[in-house]
Amino acid sequence: MxxxxxxxxxxxxxxxxxxxxxxxxxxxxxxFIQTFGEGPQQPxxxxxxxxxxxxxxxSVLQAGASEFYVADHLPDRPLPLGTGIQILLTVDTADEAxxxxxxLGERGQVLMPLGPIHFSPAYGIVTDKFGVTxxxxxxxSR
Numbered sequence: 152m153x154x155x156x157x158x159x160x161x162x163x164x165x166x167x168x169x170x171x172x173x174x175x176x177x178x179x180x181x182x183f184i185q186t187f188g189e190g191p192q193q194p195x196x197x198x199x200x201x202x203x204x205x206x207x208x209x210s211v212l213q214a215g216a217s218e219f220y221v222a223d224h225l226p227d228r229p230l231p232l233g234t235g236i237q238i239l240l241t242v243d244t245a246d247e248a249x250x251x252x253x254x255l256g257e258r259g260q261v262l263m264p265l266g267p268i269h270f271s272p273a274y275g276i277v278t279d280k281f282g283v284t285x286x287x288x289x290x291x292s293r
Contacts, residue, residue, distance in 0.1 A: 154251075155241040157221040159286055161230055166207035169193070174222070184210040187225065192271050195222040203227075209270075237276070237284040245273035248289040255279045255287070276284040 173179045188204025194269030206223035213219075222281055224230050242248050252265040258280040265287060273289040286291055 152245050152247055153238075154247075157218050157239045157241070158221060159222070159237040159239040161222060161224050161235050163225055163226070163229075163238065164206060166210065166221050167205075170207070170210055170212065172211055172220050173214070179212040179214040181210040182213055182218075185222075195268070199203040227255070234284045237286055239286045239288060241288045241290060243290055245289050248275075248287045251285075252277055252287045255285050 160166075160169065170181065170184070174181060186204060187199060187206050187207050187208045191206050192199065192280065203225055206225065209224055210221045211218055212221060221291065240251055242251065248265060254277050256277045256279070260278045261275070262278060263274075265273055265277075268274045268289040271289050272291060274287065275285050278284045
């Protein structure tokens with residue numbers, strides 16, 4: 152099994168400011184950035200308000216040999232207290248994602264059920280029994 156473990160920082164509209172700060176301070180390199188407005192609209196969802204479109208949906212930064220992620224949450228989908236720093240687990244297959252998600256969720260709390268989404272065949276968010284929140288992400292097959 153191949154697994155990658157990275158910090159994921161969730162913010163409330165300050166992601167772009169934080170990215171600029173980390174680029175200068177650490178110094179870090181920006182490998183990817185996408186706003187909510189640049190992503191696809193999910194089927195059945197109401198159009199996104201203009202104020203939400205500029206928020207950062209995903210970014211990948213590198214400081215030294217480590218990658219980390221910074222994003223904003225949407226105001227209409229607030230994060231539970233204490234979930235601003237999460238651990239992103241990246242795996243190769245949906246079966247691996249299901250195994251990890253199930254094990255982490257035992258006596259924990261599912262924040263977003265594991266399932267397909269436009270950027271991953273299997274993605275979900277779960278808080279384990281110790282209060283640590285994990286995002287489980289499956290790479291797309293190559």
